[in-house]
Amino acid sequence: MSLRVGDPAPDFELMDQNKNLVKLSDLRGKKVVLLFYPMDFSPVCTTEHCTFGPGLSKIASDPNTVVFGVSCDSPFSHEAYKKQYNIPYDLLSDPTRRMVQAYGMYAGLEPYNCSKRGTVVIDPQGKIAHYEEVPMREPRSLESVSAAASK
Numbered sequence: 001m002s003l004r005v006g007d008p009a010p011d012f013e014l015m016d017q018n019k020n021l022v023k024l025s026d027l028r029g030k031k032v033v034l035l036f037y038p039m040d041f042s043p044v045c046t047t048e049h050c051t052f053g054p055g056l057s058k059i060a061s062d063p064n065t066v067v068f069g070v071s072c073d074s075p076f077s078h079e080a081y082k083k084q085y086n087i088p089y090d091l092l093s094d095p096t097r098r099m100v101q102a103y104g105m106y107a108g109l110e111p112y113n114c115s116k117r118g119t120v121v122i123d124p125q126g127k128i129a130h131y132e133e134v135p136m137r138e139p140r141s142l143e144s145v146s147a148a149a150s151k
Helices: 041-059 077-084 096-104 142-149
Strands: 014-018 021-023 030-037 065-069 092-093 117-122 128-133
Touching: 014 077, 014 142, 030 041, 030 142, 041 077, 041 142, 077 092, 096 142, 117 142
Parallel strands: 030 065, 065 092
Antiparallel strands: 014 021, 014 092, 030 117, 117 128
16 A cells, blocks of 8 residues: 555654654654665665765754654664664664555565665645655665655
């Protein structure tokens, strides 16, 4: 199932790399940028986060916008990954895969059992403002993510 622009964003409740609970419903009134990615420490994902870090730090520092990386990896993996690569935004853990499934971003088939690569922007009213899936083996450009986050 994929979401469309204008659809209500499915609520979620996930832990970040510090094991803090993050709920979409608590972020109402803010723009939420979700960067779905397959796996911590994988080559394409690491290239993306290292590219996004400096470029998205300005967006991530905007008090009205929140940026999250989302994958099915554990908070423990996210903590090490964020620290090693100096990622300036929080990483959300979806080990049950419920959230990535609700957003149509679940790769599913073995051997993957992970999130797809995609960008979802949720407007302050909780509606999908941007939805884009990208091939798993192709990194997103900073320009495309910045443009999506600016919507």
